[in-house]
Amino acid sequence: MRGGVWRVALLAAGMMLGWFGLANAELFGPPKSNLWPRWERHNPDDARTIDHMAWEAFLARYVDANHPSGINRVNYKAVSPEDRKSLEEYLIRLQAVPISGYNRNEQRAYWINLYNAETVKIILDSYPVASIRKIKIPPGLFTIGPWDGKVMIVEGERLSLNDIEHRILRPIWKDPKIHYAVNCASLGCPNLSAVAFTGQNTENLLAQFAVDYINHPRGASFKRNKLKVSSIYVWFQDDFGGSSAGVIQHLRQYAKGDLARQLLEYNGGLDDDYDWDLNQP
Numbered sequence: 001m002r003g004g005v006w007r008v009a010l011l012a013a014g015m016m017l018g019w020f021g022l023a024n025a026e027l028f029g030p031p032k033s034n035l036w037p038r039w040e041r042h043n044p045d046d047a048r049t050i051d052h053m054a055w056e057a058f059l060a061r062y063v064d065a066n067h068p069s070g071i072n073r074v075n076y077k078a079v080s081p082e083d084r085k086s087l088e089e090y091l092i093r094l095q096a097v098p099i100s101g102y103n104r105n106e107q108r109a110y111w112i113n114l115y116n117a118e119t120v121k122i123i124l125d126s127y128p129v130a131s132i133r134k135i136k137i138p139p140g141l142f143t144i145g146p147w148d149g150k151v152m153i154v155e156g157e158r159l160s161l162n163d164i165e166h167r168i169l170r171p172i173w174k175d176p177k178i179h180y181a182v183n184c185a186s187l188g189c190p191n192l193s194a195v196a197f198t199g200q201n202t203e204n205l206l207a208q209f210a211v212d213y214i215n216h217p218r219g220a221s222f223k224r225n226k227l228k229v230s231s232i233y234v235w236f237q238d239d240f241g242g243s244s245a246g247v248i249q250h251l252r253q254y255a256k257g258d259l260a261r262q263l264l265e266y267n268g269g270l271d272d273d274y275d276w277d278l279n280q281p
Contacts, residue, residue, distance in 0.1 A: 030147075030235055031162055035171035038157065041100040042107055050097060050110055052196035054090040055117050058083055064281065065194040070216050072191035073281045074120065076127050084124055091117055095154050105199035108173060112181045112197045114152065115164045120192075122146050123185050123278070131276045132185045176239040176250060179232055180209035188218055188230060188275035207254075214254045218275065222262050231274035244270050 061083060064073045079087075094114050099107055119132070126135045137149025147165075150158040169178045181202075183192040190213040197205060213219040213230070220229050233240055233247045240247045247270060252263045 031166045033170040033238070034167055036163065036167040039100070039168045040172060042104050043101050044103055046101060046103045046106070048102060048106070049199060050094075050102070050106055052090075052109070052113055052198060054086055054093075055113055056196040058087055058090075058117075058120075059192075059194050059196065063192055063194040065191075067281070070212075071187055071218070071279065072194060074123075074185070074192060074279055076120075076123055076278075076280055079124060087117060087121055087124075091121060091152075095152055098155060100155060103199070105202065108169070109197040109199050109202050111164050111169050112178075112202070114154075115161055115169075115182045116192060118152060118161065119183060119185050122151070129278065131278055133276050170239065175206070176236070177206035177210050179236060179239065180206055180213055183279075185279055186275060187277045187279050188273070189279065190219075190232075192279065210254045211256070214251055215256050215259060218273075220251050220255065220259060220263075222259075222266075223271070226271055227263075227266055227268060228271040228273060231272040234270065234272045244268075 062075045062079055064075065067073045091114070094110065094117070097110065099110055102110070122135060122137075123129065123132065129135060133145045135146045136143050137146040137151060139148060147162045148160050150160050152159040165178075165182050169182065180190040181193070181197065183189055185192075190209055193205060193209070195201070195205070218230055220227065222228070227248070229247065229251070233250075237243065237247060240250045245267070248263060248266060252260065255263050
């Protein structure tokens, strides 16, 4: 009898821990911006560029940027063995780049492309999968998603996706539009770019993706006179002014049409939502 009680207790504990992991991700949000000083090094006078043509070719083949939903879809199922090998070789080449010697523009494009290409590889390694959150890469028994797994090595340092986003991109560039560039392979996320980022095109792409996301219902919309936004604006509210008012001010910069008119008069709170289903056709 006591054995049965212990089994029930263990099951309940497991359920609570699993719930806490979900609650931590959904309610408390992703990690804070926390600079890794080692990656501040750069050379403003360096004029070299990094070759992202292999990634560009992959995106051209497998990203549908004209899907009627307005959300770019990645045809993971159709990726050929040859193109998967090409993606893996591209990632190996990127990780061999001595990135600390490049200028800031090249570095920003580099980190964004590395993040996105590695995310696609992680999906392909586990495909078919319904959501990136189903993929577990150590550490952590109750890990949700692959973001803390040290899956890359750059300049001798082991890196995770979270390291790139929260310890490099966010704290170094301090630009909320970074959130429109890094892609988590989910329908609720800003679109995976159908072109590679470069030192020359990144500013234009970030501005365009901000417009695209904010003016799509998953980014911002009004439901019964209440503003409903992507959970990104709640999880990363510190990057968007630190308050609901700051988020609204950010949205106003890029909103168009009816959304822009409604935002001009709105000073209420935020409802939020996020769709973690895989961004496949």
